[in-house]
Amino acid sequence: MEASVHDLGRAVKQLQWRHHSEASKQLAELGVSLPQWDVLRRLHDVPDASLHDLAQLTYQTDQSMGSLATRMIARGLIERLAGPGRAIRHRLTPEGERIREAGAELFTGVLENSVGNLSPAERSTLLKLLTKALG
Numbered sequence: 001m002e003a004s005v006h007d008l009g010r011a012v013k014q015l016q017w018r019h020h021s022e023a024s025k026q027l028a029e030l031g032v033s034l035p036q037w038d039v040l041r042r043l044h045d046v047p048d049a050s051l052h053d054l055a056q057l058t059y060q061t062d063q064s065m066g067s068l069a070t071r072m073i074a075r076g077l078i079e080r081l082a083g084p085g086r087a088i089r090h091r092l093t094p095e096g097e098r099i100r101e102a103g104a105e106l107f108t109g110v111l112e113n114s115v116g117n118l119s120p121a122e123r124s125t126l127l128k129l130l131t132k133a134l135g
Helices: 005-028 034-045 051-057 062-074 094-112 120-134
Strands: 078-082 088-092
Touching (some): 034 094, 051 088, 088 094
16 A cells, blocks of 8 residues: 555654653653753754754743743743854753753654664664655
8 A cells, every 4th residue: 555645744744742741741840841842952952052043953932932031041941142243042951961862762762663663774774764854
């Protein structure tokens, strides 16, 4: 039986939901949500990112990213720094880096329980196909 585009779309969404659901449960034990951990992960990859940059990197609106950043600053996970001109940049605090690292280990475990069950060749094929679908 040939897979329809709807079947494929549903399978991708189900896998994403499984990853997010399990990661959210485990990250809650660290005291952070999945969106908060995603901000920590992106700030690690792009130090000194602006609020707008973070919003784009984490698929949020500028307004929701502003609210999230304010809560994360209050918790001591990230800090704001003056940039050139009127720019405001953001950076991980040592506590934010600790949580990011612990979260990365948890998220790796989540992925190992799903796509980790594929052979290396199957993972390569899946990545190539998903990358091609993204265009």
